[in-house]
Every structure is written in C-alpha cells, then in structure tokens.
Amino acid sequence: MKIMPGRMDYGYLKYQEEFEEKALSVLRSGWYVLGNEVRSFEENFAAYTGAGHCVGLASGLDALWIAVKLLGIGSGDEVIVQGNTYIASVMGITINNAVPVFVEPDEYYQIDADKIEEKITEKTKAVMVVHLYGHVADMDKIVDICRRHRLKLIEDCAQSHGALYKGRMTGTFGDAGCFSFYPSKNLGAFGDAGALVTNDPRLAEDARIFRNYGSEKRYYNKVCGANSRLDELQAGLLNVRLAHMKEITEERRRLAGIYAKDLSQKDLLLPKERENTQAVWHQYVIRTRRRQQLIEYLNEKEIGTIIHYPIPPHLAEAYKPLGHHRGEFPITEEYADTVLSLPLYTGMKAEEQQYVIECINAF
Numbered sequence: 007m008k009i010m011p012g013r014m015d016y017g018y019l020k021y022q023e024e025f026e027e028k029a030l031s032v033l034r035s036g037w038y039v040l041g042n043e044v045r046s047f048e049e050n051f052a053a054y055t056g057a058g059h060c061v062g063l064a065s066g067l068d069a070l071w072i073a074v075k076l077l078g079i080g081s082g083d084e085v086i087v088q089g090n091t092y093i094a095s096v097m098g099i100t101i102n103n104a105v106p107v108f109v110e111p112d113e114y115y116q117i118d119a120d121k122i123e124e125k126i127t128e129k130t131k132a133v134m135v136v137h138l139y140g141h142v143a144d145m146d147k148i149v150d151i152c153r154r155h156r157l158k159l160i161e162d163c164a165q166s167h168g169a170l171y172k173g174r175m176t177g178t179f180g181d182a183g184c185f186s187f188y189p190s191k192n193l194g195a196f197g198d199a200g201a202l203v204t205n206d207p208r209l210a211e212d213a214r215i216f217r218n219y220g221s222e223k224r225y226y227n228k229v230c231g232a233n234s235r236l237d238e239l240q241a242g243l244l245n246v247r248l249a250h251m252k253e254i255t256e257e258r259r260r261l262a263g264i265y266a267k268d269l270s271q272k273d274l275l276l277p278k279e280r281e282n283t284q285a286v287w288h289q290y291v292i293r294t295r296r297r298q299q300l301i302e303y304l305n306e307k308e309i310g311t312i313i314h315y316p317i318p319p320h321l322a323e324a325y326k327p328l329g330h331h332r333g334e335f336p337i338t339e340e341y342a343d344t345v346l347s348l349p350l351y352t353g354m355k356a357e358e359q360q361y362v363i364e365c366i367n368a369f
Contacts, residue, residue: 007361009349011310014189016353024246032242040218043241048201050248055175057183057203059210062236063217066164066186066200070098072234073182073202074132076212077158079104083131088117089318089338091136095162096319098184099134106328108320110337114280115139115291119147132158137166137176139314140192140288142280145171145179152180160184165288167193168255172282177203187240192254192286193247199240254352255286261350261359262287268363289314293344300346300369307365312347
C-alpha cells in the first residue's frame, strides 16, 4: 500500500459535485475579480472566525506582510516571533525591513509565552504568534504582555483554521489574523489564496484599498499599494469548503486521536493539546532522535513523511545577514532535528492509517 504524506485529491473528490458546480457558476458569471464570491467569502469567513471583518488577499504571505506594513511597522522596528516557524512568518516581517527577534518554542511547538518579555526592547513594536501545526499558543499570557507593553499582536493562522482557545477562534485575539488557503491547508483553495481578519474597521478598509493598487475607486489611487486580490474562482471554491469545515475538523481530530491511541513505538514523542484549546491537527508531528532511520524505513514501506521544518529561519541562508549561529536557539534546533509529520489528510481511509500505525509500531 502506497501512502502519500498528504493528499489533496481526496478532499476534492469528497465534495466534487459542489466544487465543480461552483467553478462552472463562476466561469459563466463573466466576473472574475473582486465580485460577489469574494464579498460572500469575506462575510462567511468573518462570521466563521468571529472577527468583525475579513479582507481576501492573494496569499498567506501577503496577509502577513500587508498586516505588518499597515500596522505601521517598518525599518529598524523589531517583531518578536517564534524560532521554529515556517520562513514565511519571518518574511512577513523582513519584507517591511523590520527585524525578527526569535523566541524559543514551548512543549506544544508554539512560542513560549514565558520567554517573550525578556526579548522586548525600546525597538519592539509587535509580537507575531504562529499557531503552528494547527495547535494554539498561550493567548491569555500573550495578550496580557502585548497590552502592558503597548505592542501590536499579529496572529499567523496559516495552519490553524478553526482552532480554539477557550472557545474563541485563532485570529481574533490580536490586531490582525493572517490566513493562508494554500491547497494543503485544512481550509484549502485550488491555488494560492489568503485573507486578513480584524476587529478594527480602519485596518480592514486600509487593507481593502492597499490590496487593489491602493485604489479606493478605479484609477484613483490613495496610496502606493499592491496587487493582492483573492480571485472570484478561489473565493467561490473556498465558500464550498468552508461550509464543510465542521466535519473536516472533526475528521482530523478523530484521525489524530487514533494515532495517539494506537501508536506504541517507545522511541516516539507524540504531540499533545494545550489545556483549554481545540487543535485542528493541520499536521500530526512526532519527534524522534532516530528520524532518518524511521524515514528510510517508512520509505521502504512506501509511506511518505515530511519534516516541518528541517532548517529554522535563523539558520536559513536567506537570513545569514541577521548574524545568528547554530546553538543560539537550542530548543528550536532540537525540534528541527527531530520532528516528523505523519500522513494525515481529509478523506484518509482507515486502512491507510492503520497501515502507517502498524509499520511504525513494528519499527
């Protein structure tokens, strides 16, 4: 049996008729940019998250860097972010010529809230929280820190669609929640797509203007903006999947529960949920010091895995000018050397998951 580390075709086939009907409807409408589908998705996604406003954008990275820019963060300003995130989180900061200040992760793979304050300086303007792997950071502590130090709070929710902290959805705690709808996400489009959610009507309006060349009205440009528009086709397809997010989330939580119950290999450290949160399990990430051996063994069994992520941003060649070195963030680096994501995807068959479990337990 061949198992891919992630599959997107199952998620399409599960709702195939609805997706195809919507695609044809958009194609036949004759309106392909910033029309009814985008407006509808923005309203629906804002309601889903509990945010006051949603602005559809071209990608999750665009949501990050535009949020940072519109919150007034720029050259020389510092933004605190966890060390073990995907590099796009950091790019959202550096595109604006701001400086990322890394903090080690906690046992849940999220930013360690107890280590944030020691990194705050007079140049610090914001904290960027990344709800990694579909889990949730310690938001009570982080919100309190940002309030006391008068810092902006940006949430990178690229992997946490629908994740809850004390019943409240990620993306709604700070000044801006930034979402990616890349096809592999729990709420995935069929191409690049993203959104910014906020409870600040001024920020939402600024983002709507900025995404469309800085134009409030056609050919009248208020600011030097960008071309970052969620297109009608992706918005329509996202509306279809959004209507099924409850069952998609329940399925992923069920699959994660089966892994937690049935994996018995003693050398593995299994992930766990923070108290008072509901993870959405974008990835099921284990840790083992025998990672390369396990990868090779699973490859022989035709089971694919992915490392999220093998090189932390502070050691990336792209960020060599920041001057960081190996050993500076030991927890981040240990995670990079030991994490491994097991197959988990919408539509995963019971026999597929059991085959993965049996092979790992026999390792």
